[in-house]
Amino acid sequence: MARRTKIYEGKAKILYEGPEPGTIVQYFKDDATAFNAQKKDVIEGKGVLNNRLCEYFMNGLTALGIPNHFIKRLNMREQLCHQVEIIPLEVIVRNVAAGSLCKMLGIEEGTQLPRPIVEFCYKDDSLGDPLVSEEHILAFNWATQQDLDDMVAIALRVNDYLSGLMYGVGIKLVDFKIEIGRQFDGDFQRLIVADEISPDSCRLWDIKTGQKLDKDVFRRDLGDLADAYTEVARRLGLMPTNNIADGPKLVS
Secondary structure (H helix, E strand, O other): OOOOOEEEEOOOEEEEEOOOOOEEEEEEOOEEEEOOOOEEEEOOOHHHHHHHHHHHHHHHHHHOOOOEOEEEEOOOOEEEEEOOEEEEEEEEEEEEOOOHHHHHHOOOOOOEEEEEEEEEEEOOHHHOOOEEOHHHHHHOOOOOHHHHHHHHHHHHHHHHHHHHHHHOOOEEEEEEEEEEEEEEEOOEEEEEEEOOOOOOOEEEEEOOOOOEOOOHHHHOOOOOHHHHHHHHHHHOOOOOOOOHHHOOOOOO
């Protein structure tokens, strides 16, 4: 499709105007960043893998009646999505202690949490996306109490879906983050899952070995990030099992 006006460029994606009002085109880059973009690299094929995996996960949400912005994949790197007003919060669901939770509370990495924990972070790269409470969110009018209740309900439904899906292919869903947007239809609005769901936004560990299959591979220099994402795609049946060494050859 013809290239359209760029709306926004982030660390991993570029957003363009869509072909119809109320739509955008989301382009997945090969860029990899960590530690608030202090560590950067370009991983060949990463954008292709994330585009296909995101399509798979979003279609799974749709099948379960969980609203999201995905319409269809356009090509290897682009997907067509509904345009939404992003609520300036990252919604994080944690099933197992890892990352910042371990640093903040001194919990050993890998500790199973007593129940899924939902956290909110304020989306601001210059501040390092700080953890915020519901009181902050309400006081600064980032969302209403009803919005928060709906966001928690959506996040826990996504967690149920992803946890079961990953468990079925031998992967533990440690945690993940999503973004929620407001979709408007006249005076009516609803909250829907937006942005992306991919190994960039999830922590995924092999159930038996604990091998990391997510962006921690890049953060911690544990190997090739494309190989890790390829393994996730292979287990989900999105690529042939005998072509792993040849790079991403995704099943359409």
